[in-house]
Amino acid sequence: EDQVTQSPEALRLQEGESSSLNCSYTVSGLRGLFWYRQDPGKGPEFLFTLYSAGEEKEKERLKATLTKKESFLHITAPKPEDSATYLCAVQGGSEKLVFGKGTKLTVNP
Amino acid sequence: DAGVIQSPRHEVTEMGQEVTLRCKPISGHNSLFWYRQTMMRGLELLIYFNNNVPIDDSGMPEDRFSAKMPNASFSTLKIQPSEPRDSAVYFCASRGFYEQYFGPGTRLTVT
Numbered sequence: 001e002d003q004v005t006q007s008p009e010a011l012r013l014q015e016g017e018s019s020s021l022n023c024s025y026t027v028s029g030l031r032g033l034f035w036y037r038q039d040p041g042k043g044p045e046f047l048f049t050l051y052s053a054g055e056e057k058e059k060e061r062l063k064a065t066l067t068k069k070e071s072f073l074h075i076t077a078p079k080p081e082d083s084a085t086y087l088c089a090v091q092g093g094s095e096k097l098v099f100g101k102g103t104k105l106t107v108n109p
Numbered sequence: 110d111a112g113v114i115q116s117p118r119h120e121v122t123e124m125g126q127e128v129t130l131r132c133k134p135i136s137g138h139n140s141l142f143w144y145r146q147t148m149m150r151g152l153e154l155l156i157y158f159n160n161n162v163p164i165d166d167s168g169m170p171e172d173r174f175s176a177k178m179p180n181a182s183f184s185t186l187k188i189q190p191s192e193p194r195d196s197a198v199y200f201c202a203s204r205g206f207y208e209q210y211f212g213p214g215t216r217l218t219v220t
Contacts (some may be wrong), residue, residue, distance in 0.1 A: 095159070096157065
């Protein structure tokens with residue numbers, strides 16, 4: 001059974017304090033690993049898809065990386081508007097996505 | 110494009126009543142997914158459709174839940190009868206080339 005574990009559950013940072021979120025996964029035949037951002041009261045917003053180990057993608061202050069067992073979402077010099085819950089999901093042999101429970105990030109000014 | 114549209118945004122109902130949630134996917138997307146999100150269990154897939162055909166409904170919690178997709182631009186998720194433990198946020202998502210795009214969700218409260 002495909003599984004995703006995200007850590008930490010919650011993270012508080014000061015503005016400008018860089019850090020990383022972790023997503024550990026087990027999946028039969030990874031077809032893709034997805035990162036989403038979710039703001040309170042809204043649906044998840046797509047950020048990145050990673051397809052194979054060694055791949056990296058960047059968007060503004062965010063960079064996602066992938067190994068055979070985990071993915072990291074690196075946040076460089078975060079701003080208060082980066083505060084959100086970040087969700088990781090994997091896709092194995094079907095079209096289904098299995099989501100982790102997320103990391104709630106708070107960036108204080 | 111308006112994105113995925115869901116209605117209603119909030120629904121409060123009494124135990125035993127029928128609830129119908131609605132979704133309009135992004136035009137041109139061939140796959141549609143229904144999810145439920147709770148604090149305890151996170152985001153869980155209930156059912157998904159490809160080209161309007163249900164493919165996997167193994168996440169539907171019980172027979173009280175049913176979903177239909179009569180055409181490419183509309184889907185419903187029905188709960189009959191509703192129970193307090195059904196209270197959650199229900200999301201619809203449609204898939205483009207590879208990524209899923211989510212609607213704003215329906216917050217359901219069953220009293």
